[in-house]
Amino acid sequence: MTEARQPTDLLQIGDVSDRTGLSLRTIRHYEEVGLLPEPQRSPGGFRLYGHEAVERLLLIKRMKPLDFSLEQMRELIEVREQLSRGGLTAGRRAELLEHLRTFHALVEHKLGVLRERVESAEAFAVQLADETRRRD
Incomplete structure (x- = not known):
């Protein structure tokens, strides 16, 4: 039910x-x-x-x-809400879209950093697995 x-x-x-x-x-x-x-x-x-x-x-x-700060979260939420409301002047809409593009670029940068960290962690895991096999 x-x-x-x-x-x-x-x-x-x-x-x-x-x-x-x-x-x-x-x-x-x-x-x-x-x-x-x-x-x-x-x-x-x-x-x-x-x-x-x-x-x-x-x-x-x-x-x-x-690792977005609370302020960055607040800012992105506000940008998205303003864009969703509509009724914006062309200038304000362009400004908000540029802000959204900036957030997108920031996310892409953060993803790159995370990918590097994952690659490093994977290499370390392989190194430890090799060492473990050698010592068995």
Whole structure:
């Protein structure tokens, strides 16, 4: 039997945790630091989140392993939201798109650094495996 959702399709924090793979504590932390807007509350006081909050948390989750600062996360979220709202002047839209391109370049750079670290770690693992075989 499918669980009935509230008419507005809002999710409680446990459901958001399940969908994002983030702990309740982490979700509350992102609220506290302003990366996630304060959620609505049920009549019983439970936090209620919409689809946008889940999407935002998934974005944050993608940024976290790349060592983005909270400010960078906040900035990217704002750029994406402004672009999604529409109604922008051509100049403002171009400015926001350039900002998005800058973030893309930063992600590409961070990926390059991570690839180098993985290659180094793989070479080290091979070295240790060889050493282990030699000593057996």
